[in-house]
Amino acid sequence: MIAYMKLFIWGFIITISLAEWVLTYNSILGGLFIHGFAFIANIMIYWKNWEKFTLHGGLLILSFSYISLNRLVGISIIGEMNEILLILIFVNAPLLICLIECLLGVGIRLNEYFMETMKYKYREMLIAVTGVFFGLIEKNILAGPAISWFDFRSFAFASIAIIIFTGFYEELLFRGVILRYVADISSRGFAIIYSSLLFAIMHLSWMSATDLVFVFLVGVFYASVYMKTRNLMGISISHGITNIILFLF
Structure with missing residues (x-):
């Protein structure tokens, strides 16, 4: 089963790479079709083989389906990828709730992802501050549209x-689930590279090779930190601050 899972994760990242490339540079409908195929394939594989999977293996396959579903719902509902705040509210919010319910449903508690946060609060604060550094770099790389805000409340x-x-x-999806469970069937180093590469591929729509490299390196940093600390708090806030600088300034 481990050999099967390794083959599966390679097949998935190749399929998603193709989907994002077609969606960005060729045809939105074509890209969505490939994402739809990947989503259905993930569900069917899980449905037909769920008794053979370990708990972590099953969660890994289901987490892959969230990546395609995010793109399918986001582009289908919004229509334009630059409506960032609407995508966050109407797409990511329901998917986050479903992901949490999925984890809770199999007995995984959220506090597993925030181990000893208060004990190491200064460490997590220091990690969070890296988001300012990352945000300034990415803002310099991308000249994407900012989210409009008019007062402190909207900001x-x-x-x-x-x-x-x-x-x-x-971070819960890419580091908390994908990184964590790919590491169960491979080495820690491979899991860090794999999850970071998948994370970068989902930024292909920015059409910037420089940003792809930057996002991959940031992903490696976040993944390495999580594997060391087993805590999502600092990297989640860092990730959020990076995007606040990118989208709001």
Whole structure:
């Protein structure tokens, strides 16, 4: 089964790479079709083989389906990828809730992802501050559209949405589930590279090779920190701050 899972994770990342490439540079409908195929394939594989999977193996396959589902729902509902705040609220929020319910349903408690946060609060604060550094770098790389805000209330609302629905959601998905469970069937080093590469591929739509490399390196940093600390708090806030600087300034 481990050999099967290794083959599966390679097949998935190749399929998602193709989907994102077609969606960004060729045809939105074509990209969505490939994402749809990947989503259905993940569900069917899990449904037909769920008794053979370990708990972590099953969660890994289901987590892959969230990646395709995020793109399918996001582009289908919003229609334009630059409506960032709407995507966060109407797409990422329900997916985050479903992911949490999935984890809770199999007996995984959220506090497993925030082990000893208060004991190491200064460490987590230091990790969180890296988001300022990352945000300034990415803002210099990308000249993407910012989210409009008119007063402190709208700024605060947008900031909270970004931290929860990009920072926490994406870190829970890519680091808390994918990284954690790929490491169960391979080495820690491979899991870090794999999860970071998948994370970078989902930023292909920015059409910037420099940003792809940057996002991959940030992903490696976040993954390495999580494998060391087993805590998502600092990296989730760092991720959120990075996007706040990118989208709100």
